[in-house]
Amino acid sequence: MKAFLRYFGTFVLGVLYGFDRIRFKGTKRKLAYPDGIARFCYGNQVQYKNFVTYAKDITSTLTHALETPAKNAGIYRYLNSSLVRPEEVALEIAAQHSPRPGLIAVLGRVEPCQIIVMRGKKGLLEPRIEVGKCLHYYHYYWDEDFGLRYTRLQTWFPFTMHIGINGRDWLGQQLLNAGIAHTKKENCFTWIEDFAAAQRLADQQLKTNWAMLLDSWARHSNPLEPTLFKEGVPYYWTAPEAEYATDFVFRSRADLQRFYPAMVQHAYASLQSGDLLRFMNYKVTRSTGEPWHKVLGEVKTTIRESAQGTCVRHRIIGNLLKMYDKQDTVLRLETLLTNTLHFRVFRTPEGADANEPMRYMRLRQGVADMHRRAEISQKINERYAASLATVEESRPLGQLVQGVSQRTRVKNRSVRALNPLAKEDAALLEAVSRGQFLIHGFRNRDLRAILYGPAEKSDQRAQAGKVTRLLGILRAHGLIAKVPKTHRYQLTEKGRTTISALLAARNANVKQLLQAA
Numbered sequence: 001m002k003a004f005l006r007y008f009g010t011f012v013l014g015v016l017y018g019f020d021r022i023r024f025k026g027t028k029r030k031l032a033y034p035d036g037i038a039r040f041c042y043g044n045q046v047q048y049k050n051f052v053t054y055a056k057d058i059t060s061t062l063t064h065a066l067e068t069p070a071k072n073a074g075i076y077r078y079l080n081s082s083l084v085r086p087e088e089v090a091l092e093i094a095a096q097h098s099p100r101p102g103l104i105a106v107l108g109r110v111e112p113c114q115i116i117v118m119r120g121k122k123g124l125l126e127p128r129i130e131v132g133k134c135l136h137y138y139h140y141y142w143d144e145d146f147g148l149r150y151t152r153l154q155t156w157f158p159f160t161m162h163i164g165i166n167g168r169d170w171l172g173q174q175l176l177n178a179g180i181a182h183t184k185k186e187n188c189f190t191w192i193e194d195f196a197a198a199q200r201l202a203d204q205q206l207k208t209n210w211a212m213l214l215d216s217w218a219r220h221s222n223p224l225e226p227t228l229f230k231e232g233v234p235y236y237w238t239a240p241e242a243e244y245a246t247d248f249v250f251r252s253r254a255d256l257q258r259f260y261p262a263m264v265q266h267a268y269a270s271l272q273s274g275d276l277l278r279f280m281n282y283k284v285t286r287s288t289g290e291p292w293h294k295v296l297g298e299v300k301t302t303i304r305e306s307a308q309g310t311c312v313r314h315r316i317i318g319n320l321l322k323m324y325d326k327q328d329t330v331l332r333l334e335t336l337l338t339n340t341l342h343f344r345v346f347r348t349p350e351g352a353d354a355n356e357p358m359r360y361m362r363l364r365q366g367v368a369d370m371h372r373r374a375e376i377s378q379k380i381n382e383r384y385a386a387s388l389a390t391v392e393e394s395r396p397l398g399q400l401v402q403g404v405s406q407r408t409r410v411k412n413r414s415v416r417a418l419n420p421l422a423k424e425d426a427a428l429l430e431a432v433s434r435g436q437f438l439i440h441g442f443r444n445r446d447l448r449a450i451l452y453g454p455a456e457k458s459d460q461r462a463q464a465g466k467v468t469r470l471l472g473i474l475r476a477h478g479l480i481a482k483v484p485k486t487h488r489y490q491l492t493e494k495g496r497t498t499i500s501a502l503l504a505a506r507n508a509n510v511k512q513l514l515q516a517a
Helices: 002-011 034-043 048-073 086-095 167-178 195-207 210-221 253-270 273-279 367-391 423-432 444-452 457-476 493-507 510-516
Strands: 012-027 076-078 102-121 124-143 147-154 161-166 182-185 188-192 236-250 299-306 309-316 319-326 330-336 344-347 359-362 408-410 413-415 480-482 489-491
Touching: 002 012, 002 236, 002 253, 002 367, 002 493, 012 167, 012 188, 012 195, 012 210, 012 367, 034 124, 048 076, 048 102, 048 124, 086 102, 086 124, 086 147, 124 210, 147 167, 147 210, 161 167, 161 210, 167 182, 167 188, 167 195, 188 195, 188 236, 188 330, 195 367, 210 236, 210 367, 236 253, 236 367, 253 299, 253 309, 253 319, 253 330, 253 367, 273 299, 273 309, 273 367, 319 367, 330 367, 344 367, 367 493, 408 457, 413 457, 423 444, 423 457, 423 493, 444 457, 457 480, 457 489, 489 493
Parallel strands: 076 102
Antiparallel strands: 012 161, 012 236, 102 124, 124 147, 147 161, 182 188, 236 330, 299 309, 309 319, 319 330, 344 359, 408 413, 480 489
């Protein structure tokens, strides 16, 4: 973040980060797997052969309880096409009535889902989970605190519920309540009177008691929720989709468009798969930048043009990292974590005793880890933003590299010039600029592994000495600096800019160079 603002700060009005669109999923865990259904049927004295009749009775009761009041209020509509967007229909229904907070529309539609059925096996029935279809109800609300939100309830076992909110709409309501002037277009803020105060309000969202809030919304959408079953079957809430966005609000469209094409080129052409993996905090090998054998998946970058702007999408082992320009003046970096297996959170095991010590465990999709997910997503966006900081430089390449292409003196000692076209110097510059060193820097042994690969013990000492001399050359030219009280080095601002420009020029073809000239 600091590196990005150091270059673009004069063009940026403010920065805002926090959750954008969030889709929560409520699962009745007692009903979501075959053994749980078996225990449920036993506890409620439901024979397997009568399960379908029992389930139909519950669905019929639920359907009547949800449809009747909505039809009486004139806000119910059945959707017979999957191509119709429920939100548009809900807003259309709301426009036909006087605006008021609360329920604005109830929509019904048959949609695919996972359902519980009874199937025969060796002459006996047993519960199974299959993909099927059933009626779903959408409830749309206009909330004085959260803006437009919805719930989506499955009317067949296991009665899964989805709840959707927009973090930017929520923040907009908070700004209104706090009396902070702002301009909002769709889900972007193009101007805020006080960005610092707005960020404090966005940070307060992370302190929400999600389980309590979502349970209350579930009861509003389904009045039968507390009494639908003889014994309580609570929801377990997860957030399978939680978009975390970092917005850089530029002063004008011209300021953003001055740099955005270069950012798109950098994101598509310069960033390698190893860099993107490191932004996502995946472990990769030092020498090749390839992921560990335990990491399965692909890294893919695409560019999509639309009427709203240009979007760069990086799909990284099941997760998504995006960059796009919105509403002419907003540069948005957005992370969507759907594969959280390799991320860690410091917590106690679920269901553990109160005296159980905390330890690092796998990050869950459950709402209990929302704060940690926000922290991880923001770090990913910051690493990505830092990589974009090198595209601002407007000085000619000859002027930019004039210093490093000439001999210099340090403590009365002559230090040779760097030749970025030479194979050895190019390999050195590429090694120190790798994304894995962006945050914590690099050591002598890190560069040895990249430049020389595995070596015998007898060769390691000579290689270490050579790398030490190379580090001295980079330090003499001001491209790297030593991290105090450590054996690590980091690129300086001059180093990031100069090395990025040199490597880009080295990899460009003649046509590209002539076009730039």
